[in-house]
Amino acid sequence: MKNVYCTLFGHDYKISKNVTYHVKEYKCKHCSSQLTTNSNGKLTPLTPKFKEINSVLERIHRKRLERSQRIFMTNL
Numbered sequence: 001m002k003n004v005y006c007t008l009f010g011h012d013y014k015i016s017k018n019v020t021y022h023v024k025e026y027k028c029k030h031c032s033s034q035l036t037t038n039s040n041g042k043l044t045p046l047t048p049k050f051k052e053i054n055s056v057l058e059r060i061h062r063k064r065l066e067r068s069q070r071i072f073m074t075n076l
């Protein structure tokens with residue numbers, strides 16, 4: 001169902017999740033419409049396929065962060 005506000009004024013997207021430094025998920029404040037950054041750095045609707053890709057990206061990103069933190073700690 002379409003939100004009347006969005007139909008009149010357009011969606012008001014806010015970041016809902018930081019997947020990686022470059023990939024983020026956005027959610028409209030007024031309806032549940034969601035966007036994400038695709039591999040070209042452009043915004044695209046957050047389809048189940050992109051959700052799946054993002055969850056994989058997020059896992060890899062977290063692992064990388066953990067590893068770099070561990071290296072940082074051992075270097076202290």
Ligand SMILES: [Zn+2]
Nearest residue numbers: 006011028031
């Ligand atoms: Zn909206």
